[in-house]
Structures are given as structure tokens and as C-alpha cells.
Amino acid sequence: MKKLLITGASGFLGSHIIQVAQSTYEVYGTYNTHALEGIDGANLFKVNLADFQELKQICTNIKPDAVIHTAALSQPNYCQNHPEESHAINVTASANIAGLCAQYSIPCAFTSTDLVFDGKNAPYKETDAVNPVNLYGEQKVLAEQAMLEQYPQTAVCRMPLMFGAATQKAKSFMQGFIQTLEEGKELKLFTDEYRTPVSGTTAAKGLLLMIEKNYHGVIHLGGKERISRYDFGKLMVEVFKLPDTNLKYCKQQDVQMSAPRPADVSFDSSKAFALGYKPLSVKEELEAIALLN
Numbered sequence: 120m121k122k123l124l125i126t127g128a129s130g131f132l133g134s135h136i137i138q139v140a141q142s143t144y145e146v147y148g149t150y151n152t153h154a155l156e157g158i159d160g161a162n163l164f165k166v167n168l169a170d171f172q173e174l175k176q177i178c179t180n181i182k183p184d185a186v187i188h189t190a191a192l193s194q195p196n197y198c199q200n201h202p203e204e205s206h207a208i209n210v211t212a213s214a215n216i217a218g219l220c221a222q223y224s225i226p227c228a229f230t231s232t233d234l235v236f237d238g239k240n241a242p243y244k245e246t247d248a249v250n251p252v253n254l255y256g257e258q259k260v261l262a263e264q265a266m267l268e269q270y271p272q273t274a275v276c277r278m279p280l281m282f283g284a285a286t287q288k289a290k291s292f293m294q295g296f297i298q299t300l301e302e303g304k305e306l307k308l309f310t311d312e313y314r315t316p317v318s319g320t321t322a323a324k325g326l327l328l329m330i331e332k333n334y335h336g337v338i339h340l341g342g343k344e345r346i347s348r349y350d351f352g353k354l355m356v357e358v359f360k361l362p363d364t365n366l367k368y369c370k371q372q373d374v375q376m377s378a379p380r381p382a383d384v385s386f387d388s389s390k391a392f393a394l395g396y397k398p399l400s401v402k403e404e405l406e407a408i409a410l411l412n
């Protein structure tokens with residue numbers, strides 16, 4: 120079996136990639152502050168990827184045949200308030216990973232984001248101009264550019280909003296929504312913030328497909344549907360049979376956050392669909408997740 124190195128294996132997406140990749144690859148995963156334990160068939164290592172020596176050592180030891188780089192400081196509000204710390208992992212470490220993949224000439228997939236766009240001209244194709252409205256989005260743009268410069272064979276996979284079952288050390292935004300409603304508290308969701316979300320499992324399959332195809336350049340791995348946060352909440356209430364009296368709506372302008380948020384960063388992912396990427400509808404994805412509970 121070929122060796123696949125997944126950075127950020129303790130994170131939401133990284134954990135889903137481990138689950139999906141195990142049947143095809145010998146899986147190696149890294150974590151930093153959240154130690155992973157006892158995942159059958161996965162070899163797990165603590166690495167601070169912001170330390171180049173640690174990163175280089177892990178690559179030398181493992182000699183991977185492919186890398187999926189998901190590790191990041193992924194919360195836009197945190198990045199906005201911690202610019203240097205987030206730059207080190209989101210930009211510098213990403214560029215270093217591309218450099219090492221170039222040395223080994225191996226497939227490298229990077230998880231960028233829909234937040235590279237300003238949200239004013241959706242749906243977005245790969246060829247549309249980026250214009251991030253927050254620091255996290257800016258860092259992902261810098262990482263995309265640096266990685267492609269270091270290694271033009273990098274697959275820059277722009278990921279949409281992702282949801283799914285909680286993993287050993289990570290959750291998606293869904294778990295907070297469900298808990299709030301189950302506790303009888305009010306859950307206010309935006310009617311004017313649109314995304315093309317997919318489950319962690321679908322996203323993992325998309326990334327593995329790009330590795331398999333040795334895809335080079337930018338690709339959008341969005342879902343089939345454009346949906347507002349509020350409509351997502353309504354579907355979640357329906358599928359998970361949650362009490363709905365406390366599900367309320369609001370507008371982006373009603374909530375102040377450290378990092379500005381673009382309104383509509385829906386993707387046009389037809390290029391990935393043509394390559395065989397097959398997200399389900401949001402409702403079907405939620406139904407599949409509900410079956411796991």
C-alpha cells in the first residue's frame with residue numbers, strides 16, 4: 120500500500136480523511152495539541168508543523184507517497200486576533216510542505232477555503248479573482264500562491280463549509296447547533312449568508328480523488344446546493360427531529376464578529392463534478408450522518 124501523510128489528523132476534516140483513506144492507503148497522521156489515540160490502522164505523530172525541523176524530520180522518517188495538508192488555525196476570528204501565530208501555520212508551514220513535496224515529487228493536496236472570495240459575485244469558479252475580506256482568507260490566498268510557486272503540481276483544493284459527526288477530538292458547527300436546540304436555547308441563524316456545504320466524508324473523498332488523479336492547480340470541492348445558514352438549520356431540525364420553536368433567523372449585520380464574513384461564497388464546482396466528485400444533496404448528507412447516531 121502507498122503511504123499517505125495527513126497533516127491535521129486530529130482536526131475535523133483530517134479525522135474524516137483517515138476514516139475514508141484507510142482501505143486504500145497506509146495512513147500516517149499528525150496532531151499537535153489534541154493527542155489522538157488508538158485509531159486502528161493509522162500511525163499517529165505529534166508534530167508542530169510551524170517548526171520546520173520537526174516537519175522535515177517527519178517527512179524524512181515516513182517518506183510518504185502523497186500528502187494531504189489540512190492542518191491550519193481554521194477559525195477566522197482567532198486568526199484575526201492572532202496574526203503572527205496563524206501566519207506561521209497557515210502560510211509558512213504550507214509553503215514548506217509544498218517545498219518538501221516538490222523534493223520528493225509526490226502528489227500534494229492543500230485545503231484552502233471559500234473565504235478567499237469577497238462574497239459579492241457568487242457562484243465562484245476557479246478562474247474568478249480572489250478578494251478575501253478577513254485575515255484568515257488572506258492567509259489562505261498567500262498559502263495558495265506560495266505552494267504553487269514552490270510546487271506547481273500542488274492540488275489547491277478550495278473547501279466549502281463542512282459538517283458531520285463529531286470525531287475523536289473535533290466537532291463541526293452542527294454539534295453546537297444541535298446542543299443549543301436540545302437545551303431549549305434560542306439558535307439564531309443567518310438568512311443572508313450562503314454557502315455550498317458538504318459533509319466531512321464527502322470532502323475527504325474529493326481530496327482523495329484529487330490525489331488519485333494527481334490534479335495540479337486550483338479546484339473547488341463545493342456541494343451541489345447553495346443554501347443559507349438558516350435553511351441549513353431548518354433541514355437539520357427536520358432530519359434530526361429537533362425541537363424547532365427556538366430556531367430563529369437574523370442577518371449578518373445583526374452580529375458583530377472580529378473577522379468580517381462574506382455574504383455568499385457559493386462555489387461552482389462543475390470542474391470537480393466532471394472529474395468524478397459526487398456530493399449528495401444537503402438533506403441526503405444529513406440523513407447519512409443521522410444514521411451514525
Ligand SMILES: NC(=O)c1ccc[n+]([C@@H]2O[C@H](COP(=O)([O-])OP(=O)(O)OC[C@H]3O[C@@H](n4cnc5c(N)ncnc54)[C@H](OP(=O)(O)O)[C@@H]3O)[C@@H](O)[C@H]2O)c1
Nearest residue numbers: 127129130131132151152153167168190191230278280281
Ligand atoms: N471546517 C470548515 O468548514 C472548513 C471550510 C473551508 C476550509 N477549511 C480548511 O480545511 C482544513 C481542515 O479544517 P478543519 O475544520 O478540519 O480544522 P480543525 O478541526 O480546526 O483542525 C485543524 C488541525 O490543524 C492542526 N494544527 C493547528 N496548528 C498546528 C500546528 N502548529 N502544528 C501541527 N498541527 C496544527 C490541529 O492540531 P491539534 O488540534 O492537534 O492542535 C488540527 O488537527 C483547514 O485547512 C481549514 O482552513 C475548513
